[in-house]
Amino acid sequence: xxxxxxxxxxxxxxxxxxxxxxxxxxxxxxxxxxxxxxxxxxxxxxxxxxxxxxxxxxxxxxxxxxxxxxxxxxxxxxxxxxxxxxxxxxxxxxxxxxxxxxxxxxxxxxxxxxxx
Numbered sequence: 001x002x003x004x005x006x007x008x009x010x011x012x013x014x015x016x017x018x019x020x021x022x023x024x025x026x027x028x029x030x031x032x033x034x035x036x037x038x039x040x041x042x043x044x045x046x047x048x049x050x051x052x053x054x055x056x057x058x059x060x061x062x063x064x065x066x067x068x069x070x071x072x073x074x075x076x077x078x079x080x081x082x083x084x085x086x087x088x089x090x091x092x093x094x095x096x097x098x099x100x101x102x103x104x105x106x107x108x109x110x111x112x113x114x115x116x
Contacts, residue, residue, distance in 0.1 A: 002025075002027050002100060004022055005023050006020060007023075008110060010111075011115070012086055013115070014114055014115075017083060017084045018083045018112060019081070022034065022078065022107055023076070027100060030053055031053055032053050034098050035048075035097045036070060036094060036096055038093065040092035048081070049061065049064065051070045064090075067083065068081060086114045091112060091113050092111075
């Protein structure tokens with residue numbers, strides 16, 4: 001019954017911005033931290049960012065720190081990844097994930113392509 005659905009991906013030029021969304025259902029959204037990962041050709045599936053259940057703490061991968069912002073709106077059961085100053089190396093499939101009782105749940109992913 002747990003479901004995560006990402007949206008907001010697309011194609012953008014270097015230096016551009018995108019905002020990804022991940023909406024959860026089937027669980028009490030505000031009880032769980034949320035995470036963003038991306039699958040890239042050269043790095044595999046790598047951690048991007050995480051946020052605590054109430055949004056009072058965040059962690060970022062060094063490669064995106066200062067450019068990406070993770071935030072959530074628990075009233076909408078949604079976590080966001082605001083991506084700015086995008087670079088070609090940011091290209092990949094972005095996934096949201098949560099852990100519920102030691103079990104990982106993943107969304108279907110959304111493609112982000114950064115190219116000239």
